[in-house]
Amino acid sequence: MPQQGEELTRTAYDTVADLYADTFTSTEPEQPLELAMVDHFVVLLGHRPRVLDAGCGAGRMLPQLAARGCRPEGVDLSPEMVRRARADHPAYPSTVGSLTALDASDGEFDGVFSWYSTIHTPDDHLDRMLSEMVRVLRPGGHLLLAFQVGEGGRDIGPGFAAHGFQVTLNRYHRSVQDVASRLGRLGMPVVARLERDPLGSEGEPQAVVLARRPTG
Template sequence: MSQQEEELTRAAYDAVADLYADTFTATEPEQPPELAMIDHFVALLGDGPRVLDAGCGAGRMLPRLAARGCRPCGVDLSPEMVRRARADHPAYPSTTGSLADLDVADETFDGVFSWYSTIHTPDDHLDAVLAELARVLRPGGHLLLAFQVGEGARDIGAVFAAHGHRVSLTRYHRGAQDVATRLEGLGMPVVARLERGPLGSEQDPQAVVIARRPAR
Protein backbone atom coordinates (compact mmCIF):
# COMPACT_ATOMS: atom_id res chain seq x y z
CA MET A 1 0.00 0.00 0.00
CA SER A 2 1.08 3.62 -0.40
CA GLN A 3 2.67 5.43 2.52
CA GLN A 4 -0.54 7.40 3.06
CA GLU A 5 -2.67 4.24 3.08
CA GLU A 6 -0.25 2.56 5.45
CA GLU A 7 -0.34 5.52 7.82
CA LEU A 8 -4.16 5.55 7.80
CA THR A 9 -4.25 1.83 8.56
CA ARG A 10 -1.70 2.21 11.35
CA ALA A 11 -3.62 5.12 12.87
CA ALA A 12 -6.90 3.20 12.72
CA TYR A 13 -5.53 0.17 14.51
CA ASP A 14 -3.68 2.30 17.03
CA ALA A 15 -7.01 3.93 17.88
CA VAL A 16 -8.93 0.68 18.33
CA ALA A 17 -6.16 -1.52 19.76
CA ASP A 18 -7.52 -1.74 23.30
CA LEU A 19 -11.09 -2.27 22.11
CA TYR A 20 -9.98 -5.01 19.73
CA ALA A 21 -7.71 -6.73 22.25
CA ASP A 22 -10.39 -6.70 24.96
CA THR A 23 -13.10 -7.99 22.58
CA PHE A 24 -11.12 -10.74 20.87
CA THR A 25 -8.82 -12.37 23.39
CA ALA A 26 -8.36 -15.71 21.63
CA THR A 27 -10.20 -17.47 18.80
CA GLU A 28 -13.72 -16.18 19.49
CA PRO A 29 -14.37 -15.10 15.85
CA GLU A 30 -13.06 -18.30 14.24
CA GLN A 31 -15.20 -21.15 12.95
CA PRO A 32 -14.16 -24.84 13.07
CA PRO A 33 -13.12 -24.98 9.38
CA GLU A 34 -10.61 -22.14 9.88
CA LEU A 35 -9.22 -23.71 13.04
CA ALA A 36 -8.81 -26.99 11.17
CA MET A 37 -6.82 -25.18 8.46
CA ILE A 38 -4.54 -23.72 11.12
CA ASP A 39 -3.94 -27.20 12.49
CA HIS A 40 -3.22 -28.50 8.99
CA PHE A 41 -0.79 -25.63 8.37
CA VAL A 42 1.11 -26.43 11.56
CA ALA A 43 1.22 -30.14 10.70
CA LEU A 44 2.94 -29.29 7.42
CA LEU A 45 5.79 -27.47 9.17
CA GLY A 46 7.52 -30.29 11.02
CA ASP A 47 8.65 -30.38 14.65
CA GLY A 48 9.11 -27.17 16.64
CA PRO A 49 8.77 -24.81 13.68
CA ARG A 50 9.62 -21.13 13.83
CA VAL A 51 6.52 -19.25 12.72
CA LEU A 52 6.04 -15.56 11.98
CA ASP A 53 2.57 -14.24 12.77
CA ALA A 54 2.65 -11.56 10.09
CA GLY A 55 0.11 -8.95 11.13
CA CYS A 56 -0.29 -10.34 14.63
CA GLY A 57 -2.47 -7.52 15.93
CA ALA A 58 -2.80 -7.85 19.70
CA GLY A 59 -1.27 -11.32 19.53
CA ARG A 60 -4.36 -13.43 20.13
CA MET A 61 -3.24 -16.20 17.74
CA LEU A 62 0.28 -16.54 19.17
CA PRO A 63 -0.82 -18.86 22.03
CA ARG A 64 -2.82 -20.95 19.56
CA LEU A 65 0.28 -21.52 17.45
CA ALA A 66 2.45 -22.20 20.51
CA ALA A 67 -0.04 -24.72 21.88
CA ARG A 68 0.42 -26.70 18.68
CA GLY A 69 4.18 -26.87 19.02
CA CYS A 70 5.26 -23.76 17.13
CA ARG A 71 7.81 -21.20 18.23
CA PRO A 72 5.90 -18.08 17.21
CA CYS A 73 6.78 -14.43 17.07
CA GLY A 74 4.70 -11.53 15.83
CA VAL A 75 5.04 -8.39 13.76
CA ASP A 76 2.38 -5.74 13.23
CA LEU A 77 2.08 -2.33 11.64
CA SER A 78 0.39 -0.80 14.69
CA PRO A 79 2.58 0.10 17.70
CA GLU A 80 -0.48 0.09 19.93
CA MET A 81 -1.44 -3.40 18.82
CA VAL A 82 2.12 -4.54 19.51
CA ARG A 83 1.93 -2.89 22.94
CA ARG A 84 -1.09 -5.05 23.76
CA ALA A 85 0.52 -8.16 22.25
CA ARG A 86 3.53 -7.69 24.52
CA ALA A 87 1.36 -7.00 27.56
CA ASP A 88 -1.17 -9.78 26.97
CA HIS A 89 1.19 -12.42 25.55
CA PRO A 90 4.66 -11.65 26.94
CA ALA A 91 5.95 -15.17 26.27
CA TYR A 92 6.12 -14.44 22.54
CA PRO A 93 8.24 -11.65 21.02
CA SER A 94 6.35 -9.07 18.98
CA THR A 95 7.73 -6.12 17.04
CA THR A 96 6.42 -3.23 14.98
CA GLY A 97 6.95 -3.43 11.24
CA SER A 98 5.44 -3.39 7.77
CA LEU A 99 4.64 -6.58 5.90
CA ALA A 100 5.97 -4.87 2.80
CA ASP A 101 9.44 -4.46 4.35
CA LEU A 102 10.14 -7.00 7.08
CA ASP A 103 13.25 -6.52 9.19
CA VAL A 104 13.99 -10.23 8.95
CA ALA A 105 16.74 -12.15 7.18
CA ASP A 106 15.97 -14.34 4.18
CA GLU A 107 14.76 -17.88 4.88
CA THR A 108 14.30 -17.34 8.62
CA PHE A 109 10.98 -19.08 9.23
CA ASP A 110 9.47 -22.51 8.70
CA GLY A 111 6.03 -20.94 8.42
CA VAL A 112 4.47 -17.52 7.87
CA PHE A 113 0.96 -17.09 9.26
CA SER A 114 -0.97 -14.19 7.72
CA TRP A 115 -4.37 -14.20 9.42
CA TYR A 116 -6.51 -11.54 7.72
CA SER A 117 -3.47 -9.26 7.60
CA THR A 118 -3.29 -8.61 3.84
CA ILE A 119 -6.89 -7.40 3.67
CA HIS A 120 -5.84 -3.74 3.79
CA THR A 121 -3.35 -4.16 0.94
CA PRO A 122 -4.62 -2.94 -2.46
CA ASP A 123 -4.44 -5.34 -5.39
CA ASP A 124 -1.60 -3.44 -7.06
CA HIS A 125 0.60 -3.83 -3.96
CA LEU A 126 -0.38 -7.37 -3.00
CA ASP A 127 2.21 -9.21 -5.10
CA ALA A 128 5.03 -7.25 -3.45
CA VAL A 129 3.73 -8.13 0.02
CA LEU A 130 3.36 -11.81 -0.89
CA ALA A 131 6.91 -11.82 -2.26
CA GLU A 132 8.18 -10.33 0.99
CA LEU A 133 6.38 -12.98 3.05
CA ALA A 134 7.84 -15.66 0.79
CA ARG A 135 11.33 -14.16 1.15
CA VAL A 136 11.50 -14.89 4.87
CA LEU A 137 10.36 -18.51 4.41
CA ARG A 138 12.92 -21.28 4.28
CA PRO A 139 12.78 -23.51 1.20
CA GLY A 140 10.12 -26.10 1.91
CA GLY A 141 8.31 -23.73 4.31
CA HIS A 142 4.64 -22.82 4.13
CA LEU A 143 2.63 -19.61 4.00
CA LEU A 144 -0.97 -19.36 5.23
CA LEU A 145 -3.25 -16.50 4.15
CA ALA A 146 -6.78 -15.86 5.44
CA PHE A 147 -9.06 -13.20 3.96
CA GLN A 148 -12.62 -12.22 3.07
CA VAL A 149 -13.77 -13.28 -0.39
CA GLY A 150 -15.36 -10.87 -2.85
CA GLU A 151 -14.50 -7.96 -5.09
CA GLY A 152 -13.54 -4.34 -4.60
CA ALA A 153 -12.82 -2.13 -1.61
CA ARG A 154 -14.99 -1.30 1.38
CA ASP A 155 -14.73 1.32 4.09
CA ILE A 156 -15.13 -0.63 7.32
CA GLY A 157 -14.44 2.26 9.69
CA ALA A 158 -18.13 2.34 10.61
CA VAL A 159 -17.66 -0.97 12.44
CA PHE A 160 -15.83 0.94 15.16
CA ALA A 161 -18.01 4.07 15.16
CA ALA A 162 -20.56 2.44 17.44
CA HIS A 163 -17.78 2.12 20.02
CA GLY A 164 -16.79 5.78 19.80
CA HIS A 165 -13.91 5.44 17.34
CA ARG A 166 -14.04 7.37 14.08
CA VAL A 167 -11.37 5.87 11.87
CA SER A 168 -10.70 5.46 8.17
CA LEU A 169 -10.04 1.83 7.28
CA THR A 170 -10.31 0.21 3.85
CA ARG A 171 -10.67 -3.53 3.34
CA TYR A 172 -9.96 -5.15 -0.03
CA HIS A 173 -11.87 -8.26 -1.07
CA ARG A 174 -10.54 -10.80 -3.56
CA GLY A 175 -11.12 -14.31 -4.75
CA ALA A 176 -9.29 -17.39 -3.53
CA GLN A 177 -8.33 -18.25 -7.11
CA ASP A 178 -6.85 -14.78 -7.58
CA VAL A 179 -4.69 -15.24 -4.49
CA ALA A 180 -3.70 -18.75 -5.57
CA THR A 181 -2.70 -17.49 -9.02
CA ARG A 182 -0.56 -14.74 -7.48
CA LEU A 183 1.20 -17.23 -5.21
CA GLU A 184 1.82 -19.64 -8.05
CA GLY A 185 3.24 -16.76 -10.07
CA LEU A 186 5.80 -16.34 -7.28
CA GLY A 187 6.73 -20.02 -7.59
CA MET A 188 4.68 -21.06 -4.56
CA PRO A 189 2.17 -23.80 -5.39
CA VAL A 190 -1.01 -23.94 -3.33
CA VAL A 191 -1.27 -27.11 -1.25
CA ALA A 192 -4.59 -26.47 0.52
CA ARG A 193 -7.52 -24.11 0.06
CA LEU A 194 -10.72 -23.49 2.00
CA GLU A 195 -13.66 -21.41 0.83
CA ARG A 196 -16.95 -21.17 2.69
CA GLY A 197 -20.01 -18.99 2.87
CA PRO A 198 -20.69 -16.51 5.68
CA LEU A 199 -21.78 -17.89 9.05
CA GLY A 200 -23.39 -16.19 12.01
CA SER A 201 -22.94 -12.42 11.89
CA GLU A 202 -20.49 -12.57 8.97
CA GLN A 203 -21.51 -10.74 5.82
CA ASP A 204 -18.91 -12.19 3.45
CA PRO A 205 -17.50 -15.55 2.39
CA GLN A 206 -14.15 -16.49 3.90
CA ALA A 207 -11.06 -18.17 2.50
CA VAL A 208 -7.83 -19.70 3.74
CA VAL A 209 -5.01 -20.57 1.33
CA ILE A 210 -1.81 -22.46 2.17
CA ALA A 211 1.14 -22.38 -0.23
CA ARG A 212 4.60 -23.93 -0.14
CA ARG A 213 7.94 -22.44 -1.02
CA PRO A 214 9.62 -25.22 -3.01
CA ALA A 215 12.72 -26.88 -1.55
CA ARG A 216 15.89 -26.38 -3.52
Protein backbone atom coordinates in the same frame (compact mmCIF):
# COMPACT_ATOMS: atom_id res chain seq x y z
CA MET B 1 -13.13 5.95 -0.90
CA PRO B 2 -9.45 6.95 -0.29
CA GLN B 3 -6.78 4.41 -1.25
CA GLN B 4 -5.69 2.72 1.96
CA GLY B 5 -1.99 3.30 2.71
CA GLU B 6 0.09 1.98 5.58
CA GLU B 7 -0.13 5.30 7.47
CA LEU B 8 -3.92 5.16 7.49
CA THR B 9 -3.89 1.50 8.54
CA ARG B 10 -1.41 2.16 11.36
CA THR B 11 -3.41 5.12 12.64
CA ALA B 12 -6.67 3.17 12.48
CA TYR B 13 -5.35 0.19 14.42
CA ASP B 14 -3.55 2.41 16.94
CA THR B 15 -6.92 4.06 17.58
CA VAL B 16 -8.92 0.87 18.04
CA ALA B 17 -6.22 -1.38 19.56
CA ASP B 18 -7.80 -1.73 22.99
CA LEU B 19 -11.28 -2.29 21.56
CA TYR B 20 -9.91 -4.95 19.20
CA ALA B 21 -7.80 -6.65 21.88
CA ASP B 22 -10.65 -6.71 24.41
CA THR B 23 -13.20 -7.95 21.84
CA PHE B 24 -11.09 -10.70 20.30
CA THR B 25 -9.01 -12.29 23.03
CA SER B 26 -8.76 -15.73 21.42
CA THR B 27 -10.47 -17.53 18.53
CA GLU B 28 -13.96 -16.02 18.96
CA PRO B 29 -14.44 -15.34 15.20
CA GLU B 30 -12.98 -18.64 13.96
CA GLN B 31 -14.87 -21.78 13.06
CA PRO B 32 -13.42 -25.29 13.51
CA LEU B 33 -12.84 -25.40 9.72
CA GLU B 34 -10.38 -22.49 9.77
CA LEU B 35 -8.66 -23.90 12.85
CA ALA B 36 -8.33 -27.21 11.00
CA MET B 37 -6.36 -25.34 8.34
CA VAL B 38 -4.12 -23.97 11.09
CA ASP B 39 -3.63 -27.53 12.36
CA HIS B 40 -2.74 -28.73 8.87
CA PHE B 41 -0.30 -25.84 8.32
CA VAL B 42 1.54 -26.63 11.56
CA VAL B 43 1.76 -30.36 10.81
CA LEU B 44 3.54 -29.55 7.54
CA LEU B 45 6.18 -27.38 9.24
CA GLY B 46 8.04 -30.07 11.16
CA HIS B 47 9.30 -30.11 14.74
CA ARG B 48 9.10 -26.91 16.85
CA PRO B 49 8.90 -24.66 13.80
CA ARG B 50 9.70 -20.96 13.90
CA VAL B 51 6.58 -19.18 12.69
CA LEU B 52 6.17 -15.49 11.92
CA ASP B 53 2.69 -14.25 12.84
CA ALA B 54 2.72 -11.61 10.10
CA GLY B 55 0.29 -8.88 11.12
CA CYS B 56 -0.20 -10.36 14.58
CA GLY B 57 -2.39 -7.51 15.80
CA ALA B 58 -2.94 -7.81 19.54
CA GLY B 59 -1.41 -11.28 19.45
CA ARG B 60 -4.44 -13.49 20.03
CA MET B 61 -3.15 -16.19 17.63
CA LEU B 62 0.35 -16.40 19.17
CA PRO B 63 -0.75 -18.82 21.94
CA GLN B 64 -2.79 -20.76 19.36
CA LEU B 65 0.36 -21.37 17.34
CA ALA B 66 2.38 -22.19 20.46
CA ALA B 67 -0.26 -24.67 21.64
CA ARG B 68 0.22 -26.50 18.34
CA GLY B 69 3.98 -26.81 18.91
CA CYS B 70 5.27 -23.71 17.11
CA ARG B 71 7.75 -21.10 18.27
CA PRO B 72 5.78 -18.01 17.19
CA GLU B 73 6.87 -14.41 16.95
CA GLY B 74 4.72 -11.50 15.94
CA VAL B 75 5.16 -8.42 13.81
CA ASP B 76 2.59 -5.70 13.20
CA LEU B 77 2.39 -2.22 11.71
CA SER B 78 0.56 -0.73 14.68
CA PRO B 79 2.60 0.11 17.81
CA GLU B 80 -0.58 0.09 19.91
CA MET B 81 -1.55 -3.39 18.71
CA VAL B 82 1.99 -4.58 19.49
CA ARG B 83 1.76 -2.96 22.93
CA ARG B 84 -1.30 -5.11 23.61
CA ALA B 85 0.34 -8.21 22.12
CA ARG B 86 3.29 -7.77 24.48
CA ALA B 87 1.06 -7.05 27.48
CA ASP B 88 -1.46 -9.83 26.85
CA HIS B 89 0.96 -12.45 25.48
CA PRO B 90 4.35 -11.72 27.06
CA ALA B 91 5.65 -15.23 26.38
CA TYR B 92 6.12 -14.41 22.70
CA PRO B 93 8.27 -11.72 21.06
CA SER B 94 6.34 -9.12 19.08
CA THR B 95 7.80 -6.20 17.17
CA VAL B 96 6.57 -3.23 15.18
CA GLY B 97 7.22 -3.51 11.46
CA SER B 98 5.74 -3.56 8.00
CA LEU B 99 5.00 -6.70 6.03
CA THR B 100 6.26 -4.87 2.96
CA ALA B 101 9.80 -4.62 4.44
CA LEU B 102 10.37 -7.31 7.04
CA ASP B 103 13.36 -7.07 9.33
CA ALA B 104 14.26 -10.74 8.78
CA SER B 105 16.77 -12.72 6.74
CA ASP B 106 15.93 -14.70 3.64
CA GLY B 107 14.63 -18.16 4.56
CA GLU B 108 14.57 -17.45 8.30
CA PHE B 109 11.15 -18.95 9.08
CA ASP B 110 9.61 -22.41 8.70
CA GLY B 111 6.17 -20.86 8.45
CA VAL B 112 4.54 -17.50 7.84
CA PHE B 113 1.03 -17.04 9.24
CA SER B 114 -0.93 -14.15 7.77
CA TRP B 115 -4.30 -14.11 9.50
CA TYR B 116 -6.43 -11.36 7.96
CA SER B 117 -3.35 -9.12 7.69
CA THR B 118 -3.39 -8.62 3.90
CA ILE B 119 -6.98 -7.39 3.94
CA HIS B 120 -6.16 -3.68 4.18
CA THR B 121 -3.64 -3.76 1.34
CA PRO B 122 -4.91 -2.57 -2.05
CA ASP B 123 -4.43 -4.93 -5.00
CA ASP B 124 -1.61 -2.80 -6.44
CA HIS B 125 0.51 -3.37 -3.32
CA LEU B 126 -0.44 -6.93 -2.49
CA ASP B 127 2.23 -8.72 -4.56
CA ARG B 128 4.97 -6.76 -2.84
CA MET B 129 3.67 -7.85 0.56
CA LEU B 130 3.28 -11.48 -0.52
CA SER B 131 6.78 -11.57 -2.02
CA GLU B 132 8.24 -10.29 1.23
CA MET B 133 6.48 -13.03 3.19
CA VAL B 134 7.80 -15.59 0.69
CA ARG B 135 11.34 -14.19 0.98
CA VAL B 136 11.60 -14.93 4.70
CA LEU B 137 10.34 -18.53 4.29
CA ARG B 138 12.84 -21.36 4.01
CA PRO B 139 12.57 -23.67 1.00
CA GLY B 140 9.96 -26.24 1.96
CA GLY B 141 8.31 -23.75 4.32
CA HIS B 142 4.61 -22.82 4.19
CA LEU B 143 2.53 -19.66 4.11
CA LEU B 144 -1.03 -19.62 5.48
CA LEU B 145 -3.29 -16.71 4.52
CA ALA B 146 -6.79 -15.95 5.78
CA PHE B 147 -9.01 -13.29 4.20
CA GLN B 148 -12.57 -12.33 3.31
CA VAL B 149 -13.81 -13.44 -0.11
CA GLY B 150 -15.32 -11.03 -2.59
CA GLU B 151 -14.43 -8.20 -4.91
CA GLY B 152 -13.25 -4.65 -4.36
CA GLY B 153 -12.92 -2.46 -1.29
CA ARG B 154 -15.29 -1.67 1.52
CA ASP B 155 -15.17 1.18 4.06
CA ILE B 156 -15.30 -0.54 7.45
CA GLY B 157 -14.92 2.71 9.42
CA PRO B 158 -18.65 2.79 10.31
CA GLY B 159 -18.26 -0.44 12.28
CA PHE B 160 -15.82 1.33 14.57
CA ALA B 161 -17.84 4.56 14.64
CA ALA B 162 -20.58 2.53 16.32
CA HIS B 163 -18.11 2.10 19.22
CA GLY B 164 -17.17 5.80 19.24
CA PHE B 165 -13.97 5.61 17.15
CA GLN B 166 -13.47 7.65 13.98
CA VAL B 167 -11.04 5.84 11.70
CA THR B 168 -10.37 5.57 7.98
CA LEU B 169 -10.08 1.87 7.23
CA ASN B 170 -10.84 0.00 4.03
CA ARG B 171 -10.94 -3.73 3.61
CA TYR B 172 -10.20 -5.39 0.28
CA HIS B 173 -11.98 -8.61 -0.63
CA ARG B 174 -10.51 -11.17 -3.04
CA SER B 175 -11.22 -14.50 -4.60
CA VAL B 176 -9.30 -17.62 -3.66
CA GLN B 177 -8.33 -17.90 -7.33
CA ASP B 178 -6.87 -14.40 -7.38
CA VAL B 179 -4.74 -15.06 -4.30
CA ALA B 180 -3.69 -18.49 -5.61
CA SER B 181 -2.69 -16.96 -8.97
CA ARG B 182 -0.60 -14.28 -7.27
CA LEU B 183 1.14 -16.89 -5.13
CA GLY B 184 1.70 -19.11 -8.15
CA ARG B 185 3.41 -16.23 -9.99
CA LEU B 186 5.70 -15.86 -6.96
CA GLY B 187 6.68 -19.54 -7.25
CA MET B 188 4.44 -20.62 -4.35
CA PRO B 189 2.05 -23.37 -5.43
CA VAL B 190 -1.13 -23.55 -3.37
CA VAL B 191 -1.43 -26.93 -1.64
CA ALA B 192 -4.75 -26.45 0.20
CA ARG B 193 -7.61 -23.97 -0.02
CA LEU B 194 -10.74 -23.44 2.06
CA GLU B 195 -13.74 -21.26 1.34
CA ARG B 196 -16.85 -21.32 3.48
CA ASP B 197 -20.10 -19.39 3.49
CA PRO B 198 -20.57 -16.55 5.98
CA LEU B 199 -21.98 -17.38 9.39
CA GLY B 200 -23.65 -15.14 11.96
CA SER B 201 -22.73 -11.48 11.52
CA GLU B 202 -20.05 -12.17 8.89
CA GLY B 203 -20.83 -10.29 5.71
CA GLU B 204 -18.69 -12.35 3.35
CA PRO B 205 -17.40 -15.88 2.80
CA GLN B 206 -14.11 -16.61 4.55
CA ALA B 207 -11.06 -18.18 2.91
CA VAL B 208 -7.83 -19.79 4.05
CA VAL B 209 -5.10 -20.56 1.51
CA LEU B 210 -1.98 -22.63 2.18
CA ALA B 211 1.05 -22.40 -0.15
CA ARG B 212 4.41 -24.12 -0.11
CA ARG B 213 7.81 -22.76 -1.04
CA PRO B 214 9.42 -25.41 -3.26
CA THR B 215 12.74 -26.91 -2.24
CA GLY B 216 14.31 -27.17 -5.67
